[in-house]
Amino acid sequence: GAGVSQSPSNKVTEKGKDVELRCDPISGHTALYWYRQSLGQGLEFLIYFQGNSAPDKSGLPSDRFSAERTGGSVSTLTIQRTQQEDSAVYLCASSLYRTGKLQYFGPGTRLTVL
């Protein structure tokens, strides 16, 4: 596609449920990043993929959060046993460069945990 796509665009779930968020990066982009944006806050780094491996998972808030990337393309962020504090917009970005320059962001998934 022309840009980074994310699905779903909105997700409402009940506390304790598991959710999966999907990111389709720009074709050919080897670097992929997940960030979280809470209401009125800046973006918080979660995890970085280079190809299918994740050299930096340091931003994942707890072991309820995990992510994978397959085929060097699509990535899925999974949140288990969701909590209300997980409510945020989850943004994915991809880049042709592992240096982090020219990161292109998707529109995000707005997650609401009731």
Added chain:
Amino acid sequence: QQQVKQSPQSLIVQKGGIPIINCAYENTAFDYFPWYQQFPGKGPALLIAIRPDVSEKKEGRFTISFNKSAKQFSLHIMDSQPGDSATYFCAARKAGGTSYGKLTFGQGTILTVHP
């Protein structure tokens, strides 16, 4: 620990004015400083970026000024237009290591440009 501090939180200017958004960082290992623009319901879009060996960079109506000794950088928007109303984020990247590419963002500035 917030490593990039951004101010002001919000800013209102008249059309044609020059809003200035400031950022300060602590970590001298940062080596790349981009600015992003975000409209409601959209993901951030890269506006302009600068390296610490450059004191100023212009792209169209957007200018970054960089003061390495003060560890500060700022975004100036010349001849601002109502269409520039958006949230602006500064960011910084630390060179090298497994965190290569990870951006640390400021808290954002909501800019409103009145017609």
